[in-house]
Amino acid sequence: MPEYTLSKSTYIRGLQCYKSLYLNKFRPYLRDKLSEEQLAKFARGHVVGKIAQQLFPGGIALSRPGKPTAEKTSHLISEGFPVIYEACFISDDVIVALDILVKHEDGYNAYEVKSSLALSNVYYNDACLQYHVINASGLKPEKFFLVHRNAEIELSESEDLHQMFIFTDVTTECEANELMVQDGISQMLEVLKRDKSPDIFPGKHCMHPYPCDFRGVCWKKISKAEQEVLLEK
Numbered sequence: 001m002p003e004y005t006l007s008k009s010t011y012i013r014g015l016q017c018y019k020s021l022y023l024n025k026f027r028p029y030l031r032d033k034l035s036e037e038q039l040a041k042f043a044r045g046h047v048v049g050k051i052a053q054q055l056f057p058g059g060i061a062l063s064r065p066g067k068p069t070a071e072k073t074s075h076l077i078s079e080g081f082p083v084i085y086e087a088c089f090i091s092d093d094v095i096v097a098l099d100i101l102v103k104h105e106d107g108y109n110a111y112e113v114k115s116s117l118a119l120s121n122v123y124y125n126d127a128c129l130q131y132h133v134i135n136a137s138g139l140k141p142e143k144f145f146l147v148h149r150n151a152e153i154e155l156s157e158s159e160d161l162h163q164m165f166i167f168t169d170v171t172t173e174c175e176a177n178e179l180m181v182q183d184g185i186s187q188m189l190e191v192l193k194r195d196k197s198p199d200i201f202p203g204k205h206c207m208h209p210y211p212c213d214f215r216g217v218c219w220k221k222i223s224k225a226e227q228e229v230l231l232e233k
């Protein structure tokens with residue numbers, strides 16, 4: 001038995017569509033292939049994440065999110081370790097791996113790095129979930145920051161690293177949405193207990209915030225003309 005059911009990515013998937021959440025868990029082989037553009041985006045995110053770690057140098061990097069990594073994270077925190085990359089937490093049947101956890105005088109601050117040039121609702125939802133899971137696992141972050149690229153400054157070794165990123169304190173939003181996150185998790189866990197996928201008809205939600213990778217299945221029998229109508233609704 002796995003020690004958790006949901007992750008950050010499956011929670012975000014579930015916010016978009018319960019059917020996508022269900023299919024991803026029980027019929028992952030039906031997913032559409034990742035496009036070159038999506039693969040490049042993932043690679044870019046990885047590179048930016050690595051660069052951003054140097055905003056708080058000297059940390060210990062954890063890998064492979066899972067119960068042993070969550071236990072290691074907990075141990076490092078109890079020892080007062082100052083900087084942890086990919087700190088892992090599990091609670092409420094959800095696992096998250098936070099990009100950077102940094103000790104300050106009053107406790108730990110959390111930093112989630114995004115390679116984008118602007119923040120979107122998805123990133124706020126991501127932060128709210130992580131804040132909730134970290135808090136429920138026993139460590140209340142003093143502050144939670146979303147960190148994204150500064151559009152006006154190129155990523156380069158010659159630039160001041162701190163000028164390349166913009167920090168947004170989203171702690172207030174995270175605290176305000178705790179109950180909503182808890183409710184969302186409960187509903188998703190219920191969906192995953194069903195014996196068949198939720199009956200959800202395709203529509204505009206299939207494209208927002210991300211183009212769903214089950215469109216190959218769900219949209220297969222819908223004509224081009226009907227698809228255009230559905231996307232306009």
Ligand code: SF4
Nearest residue numbers: 017020206212215218
């Ligand atoms: S294609 Fe649309 S309806 Fe089908 S799983 Fe994805 S979001 Fe849901």
